[in-house]
Amino acid sequence: MTTKIVASPSKYIQGNEELAKVGNHTRDFGKLPFVIADDFVMSLTKDIIEKSYKDNGSNFVMEKFNGECSKVEINRLKEICRGKSCDIVVGIGGGKTLDTAKAIAHYLNLPVIIAPTIASTDAPCSALSVIYTEEGEFDEYLLLPKNPTMVLMDTKIIAAAPVRLLVAGMGDALATYFEARACKQSNAITMAGAHSTEASYALAELCYNTLMTDGLKAKLAAESKVSNLSLEKIIEANTYLSGIGFESGGLAGAHAIHNGFTVLEECHHLYHGEKVAFGTIAQLALENAPMEEIDEVIEFCIDVGLPITLEDMGIKEVKEDDIRKVAKASTAEGETIYNMPFPVTEDDVYAAILTADKIGRLYK
CATH class of the missing domain: 1.20.1090.10 (Dehydroquinate synthase-like - alpha domain)
Structure with a gap:
């Protein structure tokens, strides 16, 4: 008989204004989240995130993702996360941001929460990051040992996306x-x-x-x-x-x-x-x-x-x-x-x- 496997995130949450609860969702997994998002998503969600963490009396570190899920960008963000002593990674945005968050969490052996602002790919739930070159060409699949700790889908934000x-x-x-x-x-x-x-x-x-x-x-x-x-x-x-x-x-x-x-x-x-x-x-x-x-x-x-x-x-x-x-x-x-x-x-x-x-x- 052959071995068969079904893999999935530990928890999948979908609902209206779910991102506003991110502070509560991360508190069971770490004390200082490392949040990454690109410029646009940061401008869209930063106030929501700040309020969420302020409401539950905790802190977070937010860093800009530069747009390409490349080895160079993963290593840059990984070192910042390590330097700030963060103990959980939160990726907010599109597929490349989320794949980068998963890779960072993998290399630092940290839990990761994935919060898509769009429903443009099937990347969020997977134990996989698609790595590209700095020029945007496909490089390789990074196969991860485990799926995301949590996937958080805010239907209000996603409905407002292009x-x-x-x-x-x-x-x-x-x-x-x-x-x-x-x-x-x-x-x-x-x-x-x-x-x-x-x-x-x-x-x-x-x-x-x-x-x-x-x-x-x-x-x-x-x-x-x-x-x-x-x-x-x-x-x-x-x-x-x-x-x-x-x-x-x-x-x-x-x-x-x-x-x-x-x-x-x-x-x-x-x-x-x-x-x-x-x-x-x-x-x-x-x-x-x-x-x-x-x-x-x-x-x-x-x-x-x-x-x-x-x-x-x-x-x-x-x-x-x-x-x-x-x-x-x-x-x-x-x-x-x-x-x-x-x-x-x-x-x-x-x-x-x-x-x-x-x-x-x-x-x-």
Whole structure:
């Protein structure tokens, strides 16, 4: 019998104005929190955080995150945290801030609380940090020994975030079921370090079904800066269902192809989930999925505003050399493309990307 693992944060909390309770949430785990956020998020949340800690009579240290989850930035913040004798890390913001917080906590062996201000990726719940170079190209996955101590989702703040970020989160979540399915078929080892469980596969499937039923309604609510039941469901799908689904269900073609697209400068303006959405269509092309399935995915992408062609990705002129570079990076040694339930070559990925682009153009 094979070993199966499902991994998750110790606690997932989602609710209106939940960030205002951060002082109470951290007090059970440490006396002096090290809080990181980028400039924008700091300006948005600093008063809320200060009041929360003032109300419970405790202190905190807040430091600016410079925007890239790179080894240089992780080391810089790690040394500040150590120098201030902080005993818990709190990351507030988007995926790169949160991945940086997790890495700092890992290297210093501290608990970490993750407080997303957007629902743009499935990173918050995972025992994983995606490391990039200083220039923004994918570097490596940092696999962590444990998941975050707590994930704190403030639906009021998330509802007020730019709609494109929520949609990008749906793009990231869109891949979860299809990659988990591929990993189940190939009996691949997941990011959790073993084979997938029925629970993780069920969560991945629920993630996809939630996107199909509530994705468009959630986008419309977010456009009005309000939180309703659909938006709450999508926040949970983007963050928790996709987070557990990808980590314990497995990654495959879509995320590998996303990593490939990071080598093209034309795609650097895209959010992670926007590239993953196109990577999902390319994975479906790669595995020769039924057109009914591809049609449902593409119609969803059109409804919420995710890319379905290379032109949508910012590639105005399709050059063979460029797509070959993407395919080569997608099939680098150790990439998750090899979790597909059949052998995959660089030529296969090249063909899948061009096929996905051609299929997407049919809907234009």
